[in-house]
Amino acid sequence: MDHILIAVALVLVAAGATVAVATRDPARQSLVLAVLGVLLAVLFTVLQAPDVALSQLAVGSALTPLLLLLTVRKVRRRGQREGDDE
Amino acid sequence: MNGWILAATLTLGTGLAAALWGVATGPLRRRVVAQNLSTAVACPGLLLLAQGYDRPSYVDLALVLALLGPVGTLVFARLLGDELAENPPRARIATGAAAGFGAVVVLALCVVTGPGRATAKLLVTGALLIGGNLLASRALAGPAGAGKGSGAPWTTS
Amino acid sequence: MSPRTRAWLVAVGGSGLAALLVAACFGLPEFGGDSHPYGDRAVEASLAHRTANTIASVNFDQRAFDTLGELTILFAAVLGCVVLLRQTRDEHRARPRPAEVDPPVRRYALLVLPVALLTGLYVVAHGQLSPGGGFQGGVVAATALHLLYLGADYRALERVRPVGLYEVGDAVAVSAYLVTGVAALLGGAAFLANTLLPHGTFNTLSSGGTVPLLNAAVGMEVACAVVVLLARFLDQAVEIEEESGT
Numbered sequence: 001m002d003h004i005l006i007a008v009a010l011v012l013v014a015a016g017a018t019v020a021v022a023t024r025d026p027a028r029q030s031l032v033l034a035v036l037g038v039l040l041a042v043l044f045t046v047l048q049a050p051d052v053a054l055s056q057l058a059v060g061s062a063l064t065p066l067l068l069l070l071t072v073r074k075v076r077r078r079g080q081r082e083g084d085d086e
Numbered sequence: 087m088n089g090w091i092l093a094a095t096l097t098l099g100t101g102l103a104a105a106l107w108g109v110a111t112g113p114l115r116r117r118v119v120a121q122n123l124s125t126a127v128a129c130p131g132l133l134l135l136a137q138g139y140d141r142p143s144y145v146d147l148a149l150v151l152a153l154l155g156p157v158g159t160l161v162f163a164r165l166l167g168d169e170l171a172e173n174p175p176r177a178r179i180a181t182g183a184a185a186g187f188g189a190v191v192v193l194a195l196c197v198v199t200g201p202g203r204a205t206a207k208l209l210v211t212g213a214l215l216i217g218g219n220l221l222a223s224r225a226l227a228g229p230a231g232a233g234k235g236s237g238a239p240w241t242t243s
Numbered sequence: 244m245s246p247r248t249r250a251w252l253v254a255v256g257g258s259g260l261a262a263l264l265v266a267a268c269f270g271l272p273e274f275g276g277d278s279h280p281y282g283d284r285a286v287e288a289s290l291a292h293r294t295a296n297t298i299a300s301v302n303f304d305q306r307a308f309d310t311l312g313e314l315t316i317l318f319a320a321v322l323g324c325v326v327l328l329r330q331t332r333d334e335h336r337a338r339p340r341p342a343e344v345d346p347p348v349r350r351y352a353l354l355v356l357p358v359a360l361l362t363g364l365y366v367v368a369h370g371q372l373s374p375g376g377g378f379q380g381g382v383v384a385a386t387a388l389h390l391l392y393l394g395a396d397y398r399a400l401e402r403v404r405p406v407g408l409y410e411v412g413d414a415v416a417v418s419a420y421l422v423t424g425v426a427a428l429l430g431g432a433a434f435l436a437n438t439l440l441p442h443g444t445f446n447t448l449s450s451g452g453t454v455p456l457l458n459a460a461v462g463m464e465v466a467c468a469v470v471v472l473l474a475r476f477l478d479q480a481v482e483i484e485e486e487s488g489t
Binding site for chain 2: 342345347348351352355358359362366369372373374375379383386390393
């Protein structure tokens with residue numbers, strides 16, 4: 001039973017990580033990354049590492065998306081300004 | 087053989103696979119909804135795991151996810167608002183179903199746990215999860231979804 | 244070296260590494276086996292100091308020096324970000340337009356903010372008993388503050404967040420960790436040895452000796468560091484604009 005659960009979690013993490021790499025647009029990628037964080041937290045939990053899972057949840061669910069999207073916003077704004085100046 | 091772990095395997099296996107599929111394909115409006123639903127599925131799954139492993143302290147994981155998951159969705163709603171406003175997502179049925187499922191799991195676990203502090207913690211987790219998810223889904227729909235005109239650009243600061 | 248030779252070299256080296264890794268895999272103990280030489284010793288040492296959460300005991304007692312290194316990495320990383328993302332001479336601050344936030348979102352943010360802050364403190368305080376600790380709790384508490392940005396706008400967050408104070412708090416917390424270590428040294432034990440406080444009663448809040456103290460220091464450091472880091476990112480994304488033209 002436990003082994004099935006671990007296998008399911010591992011497969012989901014592998015699939016999620018592949019999708020995160022294959023997604024090109026940073027905004028969409030950060031969405032995939034948020035889901036990947038949840039998947040990793042589940043994997044850590046079924047491997048009986050709740051401390052690591054809690055770290056992953058704390059960082060991955062709100063903080064990482066916020067940092068990524070703020071960066072995307074800054075880069076896009078700069079791109080727009082340069083477009084206006086030309 | 088542990089029924090709780092079986093239930094958790096089914097929940098996490100099907101629910102998170104669906105969320106991953108949703109977030110990997112399709113337009114942005116579908117992806118944000120899938121991200122919101124990943125919280126709504128994983129949190130009851132973690133609660134079931136805590137019960138299945140008979141480790142009450144694992145409930146903390148679900149509590150933190152119930153708190154921060156919707157906050158993450160609000161981040162997306164805020165910073166992708168301009169893109170979403172053109173084509174706001176609507177997923178009443180999926181959101182409602184996920185909220186109902188969360189409520190069922192929390193209530194079942196409360197019945198098993200019996201009255202006490204552990205039950206209070208479960209109820210707080212459930213309330214945060216369901217309230218947070220319904221609200222995050224509403225926020226994704228944007229001001230237009232709340233009935234206001236979307237003439238002015240949804241400015242963010 | 245021609246590209247062809249280089250490819251050959253990579254292939255030979257790669258296959259050698261792969262063979263060694265596969266051979267090492269066969270020598271590993273079986274997955275899910277019950278022989279854990281390190282785990283058994285760590286649990287024994289953690290029970291001797293009456294710390295219920297063995298991970299906290301490993302992090303803040305048995306290998307507290309490692310955690311000091313991690314703390315320093317975070318401190319240095321945030322310092323680097325602050326320097327990189329500062330306002331330069333050709334940039335100016337523009338007041339952002341106030342954001343239009345849906346009233347339910349605003350109410351949710353104001354309602355959940357105290358709950359999330361409390362949860363962060365709870366996770367820090369129970370680090371020696373249940374999963375969690377300074378890092379996790381600190382991140383939760385710092386994220387909670389930023390609900391003000393999500394529920395209102397950046398100006399509302401700025402009003403309750405004097406960044407200077409958080410920078411000081413960050414440094415003070417790192418010093419507190421160091422001082423706890425030096426105090427053990429003055430008491431005649433090794434640096435960061437868990438000899439300063441009584442070990443207390445197993446599975447209560449006041450157990451584990453210096454573990455809760457170090458957890459609190461790490462919690463404060465992480466919370467302040469995340470707030471300072473996000474402040475720089477938010478400044479850059481929301482307020483700071485480059486001068487247009489030359």
